[in-house]
Each structure stands twice: as structure tokens, then as C-alpha cells.
Amino acid sequence: MVNLPPNLSVRNNHLFIGGCDTTELAGTYGTPLYVTDEDRIRDNYQGYVTALSLYYPRTRVLYAAKANGNLSILKILAQEGAGADVFSSGEVHLALLAGMQPGFLLFNGSSKTKEDHRLAVEKGIRVSLDSLDELSQLNQVAKEAGKVVEVSFRVNPALDVPTHPKIATGLATSKFGIPATEILDAYKAALSCEHVTPVGIHCHIGSQILDIEPFAQEARVLMQVVSELHRLGVKFAFVDLGGGLGVAYDHHGSAAPTFSDYAGAVIPVCTDTFSRLGIQPEIWIEPGRSMVCDSTILLTRVNSVKRAHKTFVNVDAGFNTLIRPAMYDSFHEVLVANRAGEAACGTFTVTGPICETGDILAHDRQLPDITAGDLVAVLDTGAYGYAMASQYNGRGRCAEALVRKGEADLMRRAETTQDLMHALVTPSWLK
Amino acid sequence: MVNLPPNLSVRNNHLFIGGCDTTELAGTYGTPLYVTDEDRIRDNYQGYVTALSLYYPRTRVLYAAKANGNLSILKILAQEGAGADVFSSGEVHLALLAGMQPGFLLFNGSSKTKEDHRLAVEKGIRVSLDSLDELSQLNQVAKEAGKVVEVSFRVNPALDVPTHPKIATGLATSKFGIPATEILDAYKAALSCEHVTPVGIHCHIGSQILDIEPFAQEARVLMQVVSELHRLGVKFAFVDLGGGLGVAYDHHGSAAPTFSDYAGAVIPVCTDTFSRLGIQPEIWIEPGRSMVCDSTILLTRVNSVKRAHKTFVNVDAGFNTLIRPAMYDSFHEVLVANRAGEAACGTFTVTGPICETGDILAHDRQLPDITAGDLVAVLDTGAYGYAMASQYNGRGRCAEALVRKGEADLMRRAETTQDLMHALVTPSWLK
Numbered sequence: 012m013v014n015l016p017p018n019l020s021v022r023n024n025h026l027f028i029g030g031c032d033t034t035e036l037a038g039t040y041g042t043p044l045y046v047t048d049e050d051r052i053r054d055n056y057q058g059y060v061t062a063l064s065l066y067y068p069r070t071r072v073l074y075a076a077k078a079n080g081n082l083s084i085l086k087i088l089a090q091e092g093a094g095a096d097v098f099s100s101g102e103v104h105l106a107l108l109a110g111m112q113p114g115f116l117l118f119n120g121s122s123k124t125k126e127d128h129r130l131a132v133e134k135g136i137r138v139s140l141d142s143l144d145e146l147s148q149l150n151q152v153a154k155e156a157g158k159v160v161e162v163s164f165r166v167n168p169a170l171d172v173p174t175h176p177k178i179a180t181g182l183a184t185s186k187f188g189i190p191a192t193e194i195l196d197a198y199k200a201a202l203s204c205e206h207v208t209p210v211g212i213h214c215h216i217g218s219q220i221l222d223i224e225p226f227a228q229e230a231r232v233l234m235q236v237v238s239e240l241h242r243l244g245v246k247f248a249f250v251d252l253g254g255g256l257g258v259a260y261d262h263h264g265s266a267a268p269t270f271s272d273y274a275g276a277v278i279p280v281c282t283d284t285f286s287r288l289g290i291q292p293e294i295w296i297e298p299g300r301s302m303v304c305d306s307t308i309l310l311t312r313v314n315s316v317k318r319a320h321k322t323f324v325n326v327d328a329g330f331n332t333l334i335r336p337a338m339y340d341s342f343h344e345v346l347v348a349n350r351a352g353e354a355a356c357g358t359f360t361v362t363g364p365i366c367e368t369g370d371i372l373a374h375d376r377q378l379p380d381i382t383a384g385d386l387v388a389v390l391d392t393g394a395y396g397y398a399m400a401s402q403y404n405g406r407g408r409c410a411e412a413l414v415r416k417g418e419a420d421l422m423r424r425a426e427t428t429q430d431l432m433h434a435l436v437t438p439s440w441l442k
Numbered sequence: 443m444v445n446l447p448p449n450l451s452v453r454n455n456h457l458f459i460g461g462c463d464t465t466e467l468a469g470t471y472g473t474p475l476y477v478t479d480e481d482r483i484r485d486n487y488q489g490y491v492t493a494l495s496l497y498y499p500r501t502r503v504l505y506a507a508k509a510n511g512n513l514s515i516l517k518i519l520a521q522e523g524a525g526a527d528v529f530s531s532g533e534v535h536l537a538l539l540a541g542m543q544p545g546f547l548l549f550n551g552s553s554k555t556k557e558d559h560r561l562a563v564e565k566g567i568r569v570s571l572d573s574l575d576e577l578s579q580l581n582q583v584a585k586e587a588g589k590v591v592e593v594s595f596r597v598n599p600a601l602d603v604p605t606h607p608k609i610a611t612g613l614a615t616s617k618f619g620i621p622a623t624e625i626l627d628a629y630k631a632a633l634s635c636e637h638v639t640p641v642g643i644h645c646h647i648g649s650q651i652l653d654i655e656p657f658a659q660e661a662r663v664l665m666q667v668v669s670e671l672h673r674l675g676v677k678f679a680f681v682d683l684g685g686g687l688g689v690a691y692d693h694h695g696s697a698a699p700t701f702s703d704y705a706g707a708v709i710p711v712c713t714d715t716f717s718r719l720g721i722q723p724e725i726w727i728e729p730g731r732s733m734v735c736d737s738t739i740l741l742t743r744v745n746s747v748k749r750a751h752k753t754f755v756n757v758d759a760g761f762n763t764l765i766r767p768a769m770y771d772s773f774h775e776v777l778v779a780n781r782a783g784e785a786a787c788g789t790f791t792v793t794g795p796i797c798e799t800g801d802i803l804a805h806d807r808q809l810p811d812i813t814a815g816d817l818v819a820v821l822d823t824g825a826y827g828y829a830m831a832s833q834y835n836g837r838g839r840c841a842e843a844l845v846r847k848g849e850a851d852l853m854r855r856a857e858t859t860q861d862l863m864h865a866l867v868t869p870s871w872l873k
Contacts, residue, residue, distance in 0.1 A: 101836030177800030325553030369608030405532030
């Protein structure tokens with residue numbers, strides 16, 4: 012049997028999340044349906060805060076909004092006191108609307124537009140710069156607005172970490188960041204800009220990393236750079252270690268590192284350097300996946316079962332709804348939500364409705380006997396689930412429900428055929 | 443230099459499409475921007491019709507709507523007389539709204555819902571069945587409606603074809619279709635259903651296939667099955683060969699097979715069998731990519747240029763806009779649209795604004811010198827471009843423009859931050 016996380020349970024053969032019966036949720040709101048347990052997100056946030064505070068009082072958690080940008084989730088985290096790592100003007104607007112403070116946001120990204128810079132300057136949001144080209148552009152925008160904007164540079168730590176190459180962001184060959192060898196010159200250039208003040212430094216080594224050592228390595232690289240920049244005269248308000256702590260998608264396998272493991276490995280590396288330099292900048296981290304992933308399951312209805320060379324369970328969610336298995340060969344546990352107490356009786360491959368061979372949610376899984384009408388739950392879909400959903404194959408995106416201690420409500424309705432057409436315009440000659 | 447297709451040209455150092463200056467289009471409508479040349483789609487459609495008609499009068503082209511479901515494109519194809527291969531209720535609604543006739547649609551897919559079946563029965567649309575489970579479900583739905591629905595089964599031809607494994611749909615191991623060894627039993631079951639009549643057969647071997655031989659092989663497998671089913675008493679109204687003809691994304695390399703190559707390889711295989719059996723069913727094909735791919739370019743603005751271990755050209759379109767390079771390692775030609783007549787002067791890697799290392803549109807390309815503000819054109823983006831776009835990283839999807847003989851107009855507006863929130867609902871306790 013799958014080891015269930017604390018927010019999931021089985022009662023009367025049904026899977027429950029946050030005290031709610033998944034079969035009832037699917038009946039009420041339809042399928043496919045993402046269901047998020049609010050308390051799990053609050054617990055994850057507090058887990059980070061508690062673990063970090065144990066080592067250093069001046070820490071801040073900036074949620075990586077890209078993992079799951081539903082406004083309700085941003086509101087929940089804003090209530091807890093979180094800031095956000097934002098990657099677009101859209102994410103800035105959502106984070107502010109959710110009640111996050113501009114000073115708790117960092118505008119990241121390697122390819123920002125002039126409008127992005129204008130928004131950051133207008134709202135007083137710090138910017139993480141990724142190139143000298145961007146530095147001069149931002150300086151110009153701030154000059155036009157008669158303001159000074161606080162910035163960091165993103166350092167490329169040139170670390171090879173054990174994760175999927177598409178999400179290993181700290182490789183020497185990555186598109187992100189400025190090589191450590193050039194970072195001093197970048198800060199010199201920033202110090203000479205009238206409308207830009209460097210007050211921080213930023214780094215990120217990737218996503219879904221299950222070893223702690225790479226994070227400690229990253230901290231050591233970053234502290235070396237901090238020491239050099241301190242000598243150069245940079246006054247640090249913050250040091251941003253980025254995110255990347257992985258989660259355990261395989262519930263039969265070994266557990267992921269804990270928030271305490273993470274804090275214990277990286278914070279002392281920083282505080283040692285801070286003491287030596289006599290500085291006390293805030294330490295920021297940018298968790299995304301580890302904050303929301305295990306809060307959410309995806310419920311999907313079985314349309315039909317086909318016995319061919321394999322037994323295919325055809326469900327109503329495909330890679331239009333959850334792209335991770337098709338795009339990254341990601342593994343997610345699946346359960347039969349309305350037979351959650353039954354023993355496995357065969358091997359099943361769970362496939363979606365999309366017109367591509369790669370549209371498979373789960374390969375060769377041991378599951379109870381399944382028939383059309385059954386309900387499949389895909390676990391750990393809170394991060395990069397709805398956030399990456401599309402309307403591919405003419406399918407509106409599904410609904411998202413929020414649950415809390417047995418209560419449930421929608422936080423996003425399902426899209427209809429009308430929503431496939433909402434932005435259509437008819438060219439004059441086709442009218 | 444890149445060999446340009448006939449609908450693209452260079453004048454005064456600017457790239458033109460369908461008689462329109464791309465730099466003006468980008469200025470008028472903003473970027474990123476998909477631009478589609480209407481005449482190219484009409485030419486591709488007529489190219490198929492002409493090539494097929496040469497061999498057999500009773501042919502029909504069903505456009506694979508999933509490749510590009512913009513209503514204007516469906517309208518253009520409806521005007522030409524095309525039908526459509528539809529894969530969801532959403533695609534059915536769009537195809538009918540565009541003016542396509544229900545009798546010219548085939549409702550495909552391995553995972554249809556009861557609502558999909560009801561819609562097909564109500565509108566009189568033929569259904570391609572993918573399992574015995576689906577057969578009995580559809581028969582029940584038709585019975586409840588007091589109707590008889592015409593169907594085909596999708597045969598799995600068990601052919602290994604040279605394309606990306608994620609889009610090779612005719613493999614023995616694919617989720618699609620019924621093994622040829624079991625297809626007779628499937629038709630027998632259908633013949634015994636009161637509310638279902640088998641009138642066709644359907645097959646599909648994959649997408650982006652650049653050899654002609656696999657299509658001929660497929661036709662041979664299918665004709666063997668047709669012969670057996672004819673003996674069984676099936677009266678064929680149509681034989682659907684599916685789609686899959688590839689296009690030449692690399693404009694330096696060899697050309698893709700032509701519509702004539704395709705028709706010449708497959709139609710005689712079918713007509714030989716038809717003559718022998720004394721039958722005259724329609725031959726249907728389902729082209730998607732080869733119908734729309736080369737009609738469209740993606741225009742994207744350069745935000746910044748970073749010289750690190752490589753020179754990165756950071757543009758405003760990422761895999762939120764065009765996922766093919768990140769998901770399938772696909773190659774697309776890129777040009778600098780406002781320097782289209784200039785010689786290459788260096789090696790550039792074109793990267794998007796998305797927070798993933800894999801967000802690269804084009805690796806190591808020889809291009810003219812590029813600076814912020816320049817305009818990059820990504821060629822051959824009419825198929826699986828906008829159709830697979832998402833709002834990942836808090837970015838609204840971009841606009842789509844249609845051009846025709848020097849005229850231009852929007853066929854989809856760009857999404858705004860409001861569009862990121864259009865389906866949001868606030869749970870009662872977060873109000």
C-alpha cells in the first residue's frame with residue numbers, strides 16, 4: 012500500500028482529503044478536479060519558518076508563485092506572512108492582489124520587458140537582474156521615473172545537481188545568472204548606476220533536488236561571492252538562496268529531506284560568513300514545489316477500460332491538465348479514490364484523452380480492479396499542475412477546489428467551450 | 443541563408459508574410475504574436491484535394507483541428523469544403539460554429555465521456571470507437587436517444603514509424619486503437635448492436651513522419667482488414683487513413699514529401715482493394731500539421747542579450763507560447779525579422795522568459811548581430827503552437843493575427859492579467 016501523507020486518509024473504502032470525501036467532491040464539482048488542502052500549505056510554510064528561525068532570526072520565505080498561482084493560495088500564504096518570488100508582471104499583480112507586501116517580493120527572470128521594469132519601479136519591488144544589458148535598461152527606466160530601485164544580481168554557481176536537466180537551473184551552461192567570475196564587475200557597474208542600488212544577491216540551483224549537499228555547496232559559493240562584494244562596498248539587505256527542495260513523489264520509496272535538514276545544512280554556512288563580516292542581511296529562500304505539491308490531488312474519472320496488450324484505464328484528465336508525466340517523465344502515485352481500501356488485483360496504465368501517445372499519467376501500476384465510472388486520484392499535483400495546464404485538444408481547463416477541515420469550496424471554476432473562444436476576434440474579411 | 447517558403451519574403455531588410463511587413467505587424471499588435479497567412483492554408487488544402495482527386499474521386503480531407511483550433515482557421519477550411527477530425531466536444535462545437543457539416547466530422551479519441559457520446563448522437567456525427575467498452579457505452583447512449591449512430595473502429599496497425607516516440611501513435615504498444623488481431627471481433631460486436639452501425643474504419647500511425655513508405659504500409663494493413671470486414675458484411679461508407687504527413691522544419695535540409703507523393707503511395711493501395719471487392723467507400727485523410735504548419739510564424743521581441751559562456755538572446759516568447767522545442771526537442775528555423783537581409787555574424791541561443799532551463803527556442807544559431815528591441819521570427823509555428831500554449835509563469839497567451847494579400851487583422855487578442863483570473867472563485871471562508 013501507498014504511504015499516505017497526513018492530509019489524506021481512507022474511510023469506508025473512500026479517499027479523503029482535508030476531511031472531505033473525494034467521491035463527494037468529484038460528484039459536486041465534476042472532473043477533472045484539482046483539490047487542495049489549505050492546512051497542508053499553512054503547515055508547510057510554518058515548517059520552513061520554524062526550521063529557519065532556529066538558526067537565524069532574520070529569514071523570509073518567498074513563495075515561488077509559478078508553482079501554483081491560484082489567488083486563494085497566494086492569499087493563504089500572504090495571511091501567513093510569506094512574500095513571493097515573481098517571474099512576470101502577471102505574477103506581481105496576483106501577489107499584490109493577494110495582499111503580499113511589495114517589499115517581500117523579488118522580481119526574477121532572465122527576460123524582462125520594459126513594462127516589467129516599469130511595474131517594479133512603480134510598485135517599489137526589488138529586481139533580480141540577470142545581465143548587464145538588463146542593468147542599464149532598468150537604470151534608464153528608474154531614471155525616467157525619477158526613482159532608485161534596489162536590485163540583486165543572479166549568480167550562476169556553475170553547480171551540477173542531480174535533477175531533470177530541464178529544471179537544473181544552476182548549471183554552468185544554464186541560461187540563468189551571471190558567471191561567478193564576472194559577478195564583481197556586474198556589481199561594480201551597478202554601484203556606478205545612479206538609479207539602481209545593489210542590496211542583495213540571488214542564486215538558484217534547480218528544482219526537485221532530493222540531496223541536501225548541493226544546497227550547502229550553493230551556500231558556500233554564494234558566501235564567497237558575498238565576502239568579495241562586501242569588500243567592494245555592497246551593503247547587503249538580503250541574500251536569496253533560491254528554492255529547489257524536492258518532494259517525495261514515490262510514496263513507496265525514501266522520504267525527501269525535511270525543512271530542518273535544509274535549514275541545518277545551509278543557514279550555518281551563511282551565518283558563519285555573516286559573523287565574520289559583521290553583517291546581518293535577511294536570508295531569503297524561494298520554495299515552490301515543497302510548499303504546495305503535497306497539498307493537492309487531481310481527481311479524474313474513468314471513461315473506459317481497454318484490454319489490449321496492456322490494460323488501459325482511459326480517464327478524463329490528460330496532459331492538458333497535468334503535463335509533468337508527459338513532459339518530464341515524472342512519476343505521480345495514483346489511487347482509485349472510490350476503492351481506496353481495496354487490494355491491488357492487476358497492472359493498469361492510466362491514459363488521458365489527448366491525441367498523443369505520450370499522454371499517459373501512470374505506467375503499469377498495481378491497482379484494484381477498475382471500471383468505467385471509477386475515480387482516480389493523482390497525488391502530489393499542487394505544484395506545476397494547473398499552473399502548466401492548457402486548452403490543448405479543445406478542452407477547457409478543469410476546476411480547482413479548496414478544502415479545509417471538512418469544508419470545501421471552488422477556488423477556480425471549470426472552463427467551458429465559451430472559454431475556448433473568449434479572446435477570439437473575427438478578421439474583417441471573414442465576417 | 444534559409445530557404446524561405448513562398449509566403450515569406452524579404453524586402454528592405456524586413457521579413458514579410460502574406461504581403462505584410464512583420465515589423466509593422468509586431469508594432470501594431472504587440473509581441474509575442476502568431477501571424478498566419480490565410481492563402482497558404484487554402485493552398486495546402488487544395489494541394490491535398492488536387493493530389494488525391496487525381497487517383498480517386500471520392501476523397502475527403504478532414505482537418506485535424508487539434509493542430510490549430512482558431513475559429514478563423516476552421517472557417518477558412520470550412521469555406522474550402524473541409525471536414526474535421528475532432529477530439530473533444532469543444533472541437534465539435536468549434537467545427538460546427540465554423541460552418542463545417544456534421545457529416546464531414548469524425549469524433550476521434552480513446553477516452554470519451556458520456557457527454558461526448560451524447561453530443562455526437564445529437565448532432566449526427568460519426569464516432570471512431572477505440573474499445574469494446576466504448577462501443578457498449580455509445581450503444582446505450584444512442585438507445586436512450588432513440589437513434590442509430592454510425593461508427594468506425596480505430597485499428598492499431600502495430601507499425602513502428604520514424605518519428606518522436608511521444609507522437610508515434612500506431613505502435614503496437616500505443617494506447618490507441620484495437621489490435622488488428624481483435625478487430626474482427628470488435629466489428630462483430632458492433633454489428634450485433636441495435637443502435638450502432640459500423641460504416642467505416644480508421645487508422646493513424648503518428649505525426650511528423652517524413653517517409654512515405656510507412657503510409658503505404660499502413661494502407662496495406664488497413665486494406666487487409668477492410669477485405670476481411672467486407673466478407674463479414676460490413677458496408678463501408680468511408681475508410682479513414684488518418685494523418686501524419688511531416689513538414690520540413692529545417693529549411694537548410696531536404697524537403698518533406700509532397701501531397702502528390704503521399705497520394706501516389708497510398709491511394710492506389712486502397713483503390714486496388716476497392717476494385718477487387720467492388721466497393722466505393724470515401725477515402726478520408728486527417729492532415730493537421732501539413733495543412734497549417736508553414737502558414738504561420740511567431741514574432742517575438744528581444745528583451746536583452748547576455749554574453750556568458752554563450753550569447754543568449756532573451757525574447758518575450760517562451761514555452762508558454764511555443765512548447766515544441768522544450769517538450770519534443772523540436773527544431774524551428776529562426777530569423778531576425780528586422781535584419782532579414784543581413785548576413786550571420788555569430789552564434790546565438792534564443793531563450794524565453796520562463797523559469798526553466800529548458801526554455802530555449804533555438805540553440806546555437808548563426809544569426810546577424812542582435813540587440814534588445816530586435817524582432818525574432820520563429821518559422822513553421824502554425825501547428826501545435828498556440829494550440830498548446832499555457833499561462834505558465836503568470837503570462838497571458840499572446841495574440842494571433844491573420845494576413846491575406848497584404849491585409850492584416852487580429853484573429854485572437856492577447857490575454858491580459860484579467861484573463862489569468864477570469865475563472866477564479868473565492869472560497870467562502872477566504873472572502
